[in-house]
Every structure is written in C-alpha cells, then in structure tokens.
Amino acid sequence: MQSTRRLLKSLFFSVLLIPCIVTAETTVTFKAEDGTIPSDFLADIKQVSNEITLFFNWLAPINGDLKIVWANKIDGPLFDPGINTIQMPYEFATELYTLFSEDNYEKTGRSVDQATLDALQFILFHEYGHAYLNHNQIVVLGKEEDAVDNLATLLLLYFNDNGEDIVFSAADWFAISDEKTEAFEDGHFWDEHSLDAQRYYNIQCLVFGFNPEKYKNEYTDEQIEQGHDEYCESEHQRQLFKWLDVIAKHSHDITSEELLERIQQGQPLPAENK
Numbered sequence: 001m002q003s004t005r006r007l008l009k010s011l012f013f014s015v016l017l018i019p020c021i022v023t024a025e026t027t028v029t030f031k032a033e034d035g036t037i038p039s040d041f042l043a044d045i046k047q048v049s050n051e052i053t054l055f056f057n058w059l060a061p062i063n064g065d066l067k068i069v070w071a072n073k074i075d076g077p078l079f080d081p082g083i084n085t086i087q088m089p090y091e092f093a094t095e096l097y098t099l100f101s102e103d104n105y106e107k108t109g110r111s112v113d114q115a116t117l118d119a120l121q122f123i124l125f126h127e128y129g130h131a132y133l134n135h136n137q138i139v140v141l142g143k144e145e146d147a148v149d150n151l152a153t154l155l156l157l158y159f160n161d162n163g164e165d166i167v168f169s170a171a172d173w174f175a176i177s178d179e180k181t182e183a184f185e186d187g188h189f190w191d192e193h194s195l196d197a198q199r200y201y202n203i204q205c206l207v208f209g210f211n212p213e214k215y216k217n218e219y220t221d222e223q224i225e226q227g228h229d230e231y232c233e234s235e236h237q238r239q240l241f242k243w244l245d246v247i248a249k250h251s252h253d254i255t256s257e258e259l260l261e262r263i264q265q266g267q268p269l270p271a272e273n274k
C-alpha cells in the first residue's frame, strides 16, 4: 500500500495534461460576486474550482452535464439532483473564512486563507460525491453523507502532495463548529449528516489509516486498547478500494486494478461511454 500511495501522490497537476475524451462533462460557472470577497481571494477560489473540475472529468467523469455554480444568495453548498447542479454560495466561503479567522487558525501554521480554500476543496469533493452517486444510481446502504465525506477525504489525500494538511483543515472546520455548539437539540440528531464531532473523528481516522506509522503516537492509550489504530488502518483500505471499484466500473468500465495501473503509469483513462 505504501508504494501505491507514493505512486499516486503528485499526480494532481500532472493529470491535467493528460488528454481525455468525454462525451459530457462537469463544468464550473462563476456568477458575478457582489464585492464582499477580496479579488485575490476570489481568484484563488476560481483557480481551485477550475482545477478540481478538470480532476473530476479525468478521474471520475459522469456521462451527463453536471454544473458547478458559484453565486451570491443561492442555497448551499448542496447538490440539487433536480437541476443536476452543485450550488456553491460565495457567502459560504465568507462564513468559512470568518470561522477560521475567529478561531485564530494561523496558530496552527496554516493561514486562514489557505484553511478556507482547503475546506472548500473538501466540500466540492463531497458534493461531487453526491452527484456521482445520483448519476450512477448507486444506493448507499448507510449514511450517504458519511460515504461522500470518505470519498472527499480519500481523493484529497491521494491526489495532493500536501493532502493531509488540506484534510486536517477540513476536519478542523467540523471541530470548530462542534465547539460552537452549546447544546444538542433534536434537530442535531435528526440531521442526515453525522454530528460535527463525528465527522471530525471519521476524517481523522481515515488520515491516520493513510499513514499508520506517522500517526501511531496520536492515539490515546484508551483508543489503542479499544483497537482504534487497527480499525482506522483497515477502514482506510476498505473505503479506498471500494471507492476505486465504484469509479473504475462506473466511469471507465474497467477493473480497479486496471484503473490503478493506468494512473500509476500515467496512461489516459478510458472515458465512460454508455
């Protein structure tokens, strides 16, 4: 598994150069922003969104026209299956920025700007996961919200040199949100999402399972007694290969082994054409 990780890392930008034939694709649109986001930060948001869209069309294309739309005063972030659109409100970026800023997030060594972009990347992957499952009519037995959190975490980890940093910022978004929750009400438990604290620990678990040797000292004695270290490693592998199976079958009509081999050798991926 170590070799798989080494081979997969660093591919994020190189894949952008690989030609890919798709019959339909995901596109991203930026409606006019009302001036509340500084222009240089807005440029960063656009760049990240454009790169991620190219990545989706390469690794996990869907044979349909999916739109990602950034705009003011829209609901979201969410995937709306009725209009096949991922809605990303600019206000959400501002909310994230404020959350990290009020938490003095720079103290972690990661700037507020960067942490905000990290969390936005996570949510774009998460919403794409919903769109992907819907398009391919894949039924998740369990919480779909957890499933697409897992997908977002894995893709960020394996296709970025600094994937762990990005994922930890996203996890911290949930940890900070949890800290702001003064009391749990019925609505928290009815919510289709797991609780923020659970989402935080779930992401942490997948990262620890990504590099068990590096993170073995992060577990408490109690967690090790309960076997959490072994669980996180096996859960990471299970989630990784299940998602690879899904993407290989639905996007490329090949096996997960063939998909891995093509990625590792830098070969073009066969586009879905059903």
Ligand SMILES: [Zn+2]
Residues within 6 Å of the ligand: 126, 127, 130, 145, 148
């Ligand atoms: Zn969701």
